[in-house]
Amino acid sequence: MTRTALVTGAARGIGAAIARRLASDGHAVAVLDLDAGSCADTVAQITDAGGRAIAVGADVADADAVDRAVAQVVAELGAPTVLVNNAGIIRDNLLFKMSVEDWDAVLSVHLRGAFLVTRAVQAHMVDAGWGRIVTLSSTSALGNRGQANYAAAKAGMQGFTKTLALELGRYGVTANAIAPGFIQTDMTRATAERIGVPFDDFVAAATREIPVGRAGTPDDIAAAASFFCREEAGFVSGQVLYVAGGPRA
Ligand code: NAP
Numbered sequence: 001m002t003r004t005a006l007v008t009g010a011a012r013g014i015g016a017a018i019a020r021r022l023a024s025d026g027h028a029v030a031v032l033d034l035d036a037g038s039c040a041d042t043v044a045q046i047t048d049a050g051g052r053a054i055a056v057g058a059d060v061a062d063a064d065a066v067d068r069a070v071a072q073v074v075a076e077l078g079a080p081t082v083l084v085n086n087a088g089i090i091r092d093n094l095l096f097k098m099s100v101e102d103w104d105a106v107l108s109v110h111l112r113g114a115f116l117v118t119r120a121v122q123a124h125m126v127d128a129g130w131g132r133i134v135t136l137s138s139t140s141a142l143g144n145r146g147q148a149n150y151a152a153a154k155a156g157m158q159g160f161t162k163t164l165a166l167e168l169g170r171y172g173v174t175a176n177a178i179a180p181g182f183i184q185t186d187m188t189r190a191t192a193e194r195i196g197v198p199f200d201d202f203v204a205a206a207t208r209e210i211p212v213g214r215a216g217t218p219d220d221i222a223a224a225a226s227f228f229c230r231e232e233a234g235f236v237s238g239q240v241l242y243v244a245g246g247p248r249a
Contacts, residue, residue, distance in 0.1 A: 001231065003132075004078040006030040006070070007085030008060050011038040013185035014136065016045075017218030018084050018225045023051035025226055027082060030073040032056040046178055047216050052077070054072030060087045070120040079124035082229050085114040085135040085157070090187060092146045092194060093150030103149045110153035114160060122168060131173035132229040135161050136221075139181045139244050154179070165238030174237035176228045181244025182206040183216040 005022045009015040011033035012102050023029045023046040031039040032044070036057030046053035058069035073080050091102035091110050116137055123133025134188050140147050140153040157177060164175035182188060184203060192202035210216075224243050227233055242248065 002026050002028060003082050003229075004028045004080045004083035005031065005084065006032060006056075006073055006080040006117070006121060006228070007084040007086055008113065010042055010084075011035075011049060012042075013187060014180070014183060014218045014221045015044040015084070015086040017222040018086060018134075019053065020045055021219070021226050022050075022082065022084075022229060023053060024049065025229070028052040028077045030054055030056050030069075030077055030080065032058055032060075032069060033087070036198065052229075053184055060085075060117050062110040063116050066113075066116045066120050070117070070124075078127065080121050080132055080168075081128045082123050082132045083118060083121045083125075083134070084225055084229075085117060085133070087113055088136060088187070090147070090190065092150065092191065094146055095148050106149035107153050107156075110150075111156050111160070114157055117158075118164065122164075122173070122244070125168070125173045126171045129172045129245070130172070131168065132233070133161075133164055133168075133173065133175040134177070134225050134228045135177045137161075137174035137177040137179040139179055139242060139248060141179060142248065147210045151167060162238045162241070169237055172234070174234060176237060177240045178221055178224050178228075179240055179242045179244070180221050181216055181242070182210065183218060183221060183248075185218060210244070214245065216243065216245060218222055 007019040010019040010031040024163040036055040039055035043053045058065040138154040161177040192199045
């Protein structure tokens with residue numbers, strides 16, 4: 001059955017791969033990112049492949065912008081009943097050097113953002129008696145040096161997911177989290193730059209620690225998201241799936 005899906009942070013990286021995958025699964029996809037213009041490539045990839053997609057510009061941490069964005073999706077694509085909370089940023093630093101601004105920025109995009117978008121979308125899922133919510137956590141939720149802000153946000157998103165599962169289950173809505181390990185995207189490229197290591201060396205070092213012997217790709221995460229969003233996954237809720245090439249980071 002065709003549903004309307006909303007994927008945040010979908011201009012590039014993991015979000016773009018999830019948007020393309022949900023479109024190929026048959027859903028109409030709202031590709032949301034900070035700037036609608038930056039979503040053009042993802043939208044074109046979907047429409048060129050015969051799918052349906054629109055670009056939506058919004059900061060997920062801005063409550064009014066989120067409400068406007070969801071209203072735009074309802075008007076242009078239909079009420080969203082699939083949501084992927086993927087938008088994210090990193091502002092890494094060791095705790096003693098971490099600024100209040102960097103703490104607030106990371107908590108705001110990940111946690112406040114997931115809260116605002118989910119709150120705005122859930123009414124449409126409850127009305128439909130069906131919904132799928134997938135939220136991006138991370139292996140960093142288990143703790144990661146230099147990422148006190150990000151680890152706290154990603155652990156928080158697991159508690160958020162389990163609570164959504166408890167509150168919304170009776171309306172046919174499932175909520176699950178994906179916790180990726182090392183995935184090759186602009187985000188991991190930025191980390192390599194910050195610590196002054198060439199990206200290829202950074203990937204090679206990460207790969208040595210990964211049991212399956214390779215780095216992850218955005219499509220690895222999109223495959224997991226696709227599963228959680230299927231009709232037949234309706235008995236899977238409140239789970240955290242580590243997609244990390246092994247049992248942990
Ligand atoms: P990415 O390449 O940096 O993409 C993140 C996207 O989110 C960007 O398009 C970014 O827009 C957008 N975004 C940032 N702040 C936003 C806001 N306030 N409102 C709307 N959109 C916003 O990152 P990624 O590697 O694909 O990561 C995607 C998700 O997976 C994140 O939640 C991340 O924490 C998680 N994750 C990634 C990894 C990894 O190894 N890459 C591992 C574990 C978890 P701009 O380009 O305009 O900034």
